Amino acid sequence: MSPASHSIPGKGRADFERVALPFLPEIYRTAVGLLGNRTEAKDLAQDVFLQAWKSFDQFEPGTNMRAWLHKILVFRASHFRRKFWRFATFGNKEEETQDIPVNDAVPDHLSDKQVMEALAAVPPPFKETLVLADVREFTYQEIAAMLKIPVGTVMSRLSRGRKLLRAGLTGRGLGR
Amino acid sequence: MNQDERLRRAVNKEPVPRDLEARVRTRLDSGGPRRGLSGFGRLISSLALLVFMLGATQYYAVQKTRDLLRVGLDDHLHCAIEGAYPRQANQGQNGKAAAMTAMGPYSPMLQPVLDQFPGDSLVSAHRCTVNGRDYVHMILRRDQMLISVILTKRRDGESFPRTIIPVHESGLAGYSISSFGAGGYMGYVVSSLPGQVNDRLAGLVAPVVRRYTGA
Numbered sequence: 001m002s003p004a005s006h007s008i009p010g011k012g013r014a015d016f017e018r019v020a021l022p023f024l025p026e027i028y029r030t031a032v033g034l035l036g037n038r039t040e041a042k043d044l045a046q047d048v049f050l051q052a053w054k055s056f057d058q059f060e061p062g063t064n065m066r067a068w069l070h071k072i073l074v075f076r077a078s079h080f081r082r083k084f085w086r087f088a089t090f091g092n093k094e095e096e097t098q099d100i101p102v103n104d105a106v107p108d109h110l111s112d113k114q115v116m117e118a119l120a121a122v123p124p125p126f127k128e129t130l131v132l133a134d135v136r137e138f139t140y141q142e143i144a145a146m147l148k149i150p151v152g153t154v155m156s157r158l159s160r161g162r163k164l165l166r167a168g169l170t171g172r173g174l175g176r
Numbered sequence: 177m178n179q180d181e182r183l184r185r186a187v188n189k190e191p192v193p194r195d196l197e198a199r200v201r202t203r204l205d206s207g208g209p210r211r212g213l214s215g216f217g218r219l220i221s222s223l224a225l226l227v228f229m230l231g232a233t234q235y236y237a238v239q240k241t242r243d244l245l246r247v248g249l250d251d252h253l254h255c256a257i258e259g260a261y262p263r264q265a266n267q268g269q270n271g272k273a274a275a276m277t278a279m280g281p282y283s284p285m286l287q288p289v290l291d292q293f294p295g296d297s298l299v300s301a302h303r304c305t306v307n308g309r310d311y312v313h314m315i316l317r318r319d320q321m322l323i324s325v326i327l328t329k330r331r332d333g334e335s336f337p338r339t340i341i342p343v344h345e346s347g348l349a350g351y352s353i354s355s356f357g358a359g360g361y362m363g364y365v366v367s368s369l370p371g372q373v374n375d376r377l378a379g380l381v382a383p384v385v386r387r388y389t390g391a
Binding site: 013016017021024025028029030032033038042045046047049050053054106108110112113115116119130131134135162165166169 | 177178179180182183184185186187188189190192193196197199200201203204206207
């Protein structure tokens with residue numbers, strides 16, 4: 001428990017649970033999208049909330065709790081991801097996106113599982129931008145602030161992420 | 177349904193584990209908000225601690241060095257300055273022979289040491305005990321100044337500390353003191369000469385003494 005924080009109005013455990021816990025399902029699902037693994041996503045979600053609770057005294061009441069939690073999420077996710085990161089593969093995929101058409105329709109018969117599998121195949125830097133922009137609908141500026149990258153980089157990563165996902169969804173996925 | 181909507185639906189339909197919220201609450205019970213210093217504060221406090229430790233180490237080194245130098249100075253003050261040394265210089269032709277006798281088993285190093293002081297005269301060479309400590313002591317005269325070459329057995333824990341900032345001690349009690357290790361002994365040259373001159377003399381004497389102490 002945290003007796004010191006209880007003495008700060010609006011910074012107690014009850015306050016934290018009231019403003020943060022409603023986002024738990026969303027954070028967990030975003031974690032699944034980023035990691036492609038439910039067990040790791042479960043651990044990551046817990047980790048995010050523990051970290052958020054530890055840093056709750058730095059959170060400014062009235063600001064965007066949802067964005068704050070997602071910022072912690074993408075930062076912590078990088079630790080979970082590291083062991084899967086392969087730079088060589090990453091480089092090749094980046095080049096191959098040049099040839100992927102952007103106007104192919106997404107087949108209607110695809111299951112959610114197949115969509116998630118296609119998402120899992122997108123390299124991390126593009127995937128996190130894709131999830132934050134197209135799933136969580138954060139603005140470019142919000143994503144740039146979360147990832148500490150320029151807005152232009154957000155836009156280019158999103159464009160490539162979409163192409164890569166489309167390639168996966170239309171059966172032209174890389175490595176298939 | 178376009179790609180964005182398809183992706184959004186797939187992610188948002190992901191079932192949330194039933195026990196997740198309970199697990200989060202348990203984790204929250206185990207950890208609290210960070211209190212005390214921020215990351216920057218911790219960095220500053222770590223640096224302050226590092227500086228303090230370096231300072232304390234240096235202070236200890238300076239103090240220990242001063243104590244060890246004092247060992248040589250005490251003998252110089254007792255014998256050369258206070259005049260408690262045997263007056264062998266007054267014994268004419270027999271002076272050197274008397275000095276050799278007074279040095280006992282250390283007598284073979286007398287002449288080689290004297291060779292390092294051309295132009296200086298031997299005043300006394302002897303073994304003595306000051307403050308319960310045994311010394312081998314050679315005293316020479318240069319003009320009106322006395323120069324002591326001193327040797328004493330090293331005791332447990334008596335070694336000059338290694339320091340990040342080199343310790344240079346040349347002004348203890350107004351005397352120049354230069355010390356050197358010589359195997360199981362500590363050697364000193366103590367005089368009223370300028371520090372650099374005194375250090376140079378110690379540099380000449382040290383290898384000679386080491387030959388006789390097995391260092």
